[in-house]
Amino acid sequence: MxxxxxxxxxxxxxxxxxxxxxxxxxxxxxxxxxxxxxxxxxxxxxxxxxxxxxxxxxxxxxxxxxxxxxxxxxxxxxxxxxxxxxxxxxxxxxxxxxxxxxxxxxxxxxxxxxxxxxxxxxxxxxxGVLLATPKPAADVVVGIGSNLDNPVTQVDIGAGKLARILEYEQMSRTRVTAADVAPGQPTQPNYVNAVMIGKTRLSPLGLLAELQRIEDEQGRTREDHWGPRTLDLDLISYKIAGHEITSDNPDLTLPHPRAHMRTFVMEPWAEVDPWGHLRGKPIR
The missing domain is CATH 3.30.1130.10 (GTP cyclohydrolase I, C-terminal domain/NADPH-dependent 7-cyano-7-deazaguanine reductase, N-terminal domain)
Structure with a gap:
């Protein structure tokens, strides 16, 4: 083959x-x-x-x-x-x-x-499920964040590009959030965060590739895993017919392993999808 x-x-x-x-x-x-x-x-x-x-x-x-x-x-x-x-x-x-x-x-x-x-x-x-095209279209949750190069504008641009690859998308209001840094790491500027939900006919890895492409277009660099970034697009949740796809593959962990601990993800998600679930639990 x-x-x-x-x-x-x-x-x-x-x-x-x-x-x-x-x-x-x-x-x-x-x-x-x-x-x-x-x-x-x-x-x-x-x-x-x-x-x-x-x-x-x-x-x-x-x-x-x-x-x-x-x-x-x-x-x-x-x-x-x-x-x-x-x-x-x-x-x-x-x-x-x-x-x-x-x-x-x-x-x-x-x-x-x-x-x-x-x-x-x-x-x-x-x-496998990470490469297979979903039938029907999958319901996805994407976190959006920026703390460099005019974060408000970066989030707006990222959301606009994301809306062109999702169907029936809805976006939360933006929030300003203190940067969560690793121990010993220098302080960073505050983040502007939001969440967008929508549907996609891309596989999980296909969607991830599109998110990374948008990040790259906005000048995202990945030298420091916990460093500041111009644009951060995180795939939080991916569901097909209500079934949440789970994966511990190093290329893509689903659902996002730290989403449930992040107020800047859960609050805006609840705003646009108040009846949503993560790992079987109501996000509210």
Missing amino acids: TDLYLPTGALADRIELTGLTARGYHGVHDFEKAEGQDFIVDIVLHTTVSRAAASDNLAHTISYSDVAGDAMTLITGEPFDLIETLAERIAESALATGALAVDVTVHKPSAPITHTFSDVSVSVRRL
């Missing part, structure tokens, strides 16, 4: 497991289910390995041993008529590990074909 590119344009890291072989009993013919044959499976997990590479901790990556074990259970377990079904079940299992996307190829080299051939295979690509 072609390489998978994230919405940010960066090539996703990959964990590849190839040539996983086991005897299964899949096929439309009775003798295939009775006698069985060898199946070979290739799995590519599109993910982000930077956190694991830095920590050298298995808990921060996907265990290919677990992925292999789950796939083996499916290959040797309940028989399916079609290897398309087997590929789909293996992809579903692999996505449950937290991968951004998975590619699965199931080879059936002993398929009952009367002609000379070397292999028969089916390949599928399935996207």
Whole structure:
């Protein structure tokens, strides 16, 4: 399959497991289910390995041993008529590990074909929730903030650009908030903050890429994680059909892990969406 590119344009890291072989009993013919044959499976997990590479901790990556074990259970377990079904079940299992996307190829080299051939295979690509296009449109909450280069104007410009990529958007009033700095960090100018809600047909990572593009257009720099910024657009919450999407992926944590502790997020959110919920609790 072609390489998978994230919405940010960066090539996703990959964990590849190839040539996983086991005897299964899949096929439309009775003798295939009775006698069985060898199946070979290739799995590519599109993910982000930077956190694991830095920590050298298995808990921060996907265990290919677990992925292999789950796939083996499916290959040797309940028989399916079609290897398309087997590929789909293996992809579903692999996505449950937290991968951004998975590619699965199931080879059936002993398929009952009367002609000379070397292999028969089916390949599928399935996207995880962070890359999948929402159906129906997702409900999102975005925090807007600035404390550099005329913050009021920056928030207005950011909100205008954000309104062009969201549907049915509503924005709160702006608020002036003291900067929350890390221990030992110098003081910063006050922030101007607001919240916008709306709908999007972009995936979570697709929307994140758009938010970062707008920030970049307004001169946002990212040298200091807790530093002042011209424009800050935070994806606070992303819901599909009322279901809040959760993710602890290092590329995007959902919902925002500190939103519930920030008055400058919760108060303006309650202003435009008084019946809203965050992590299952009423925001009011």
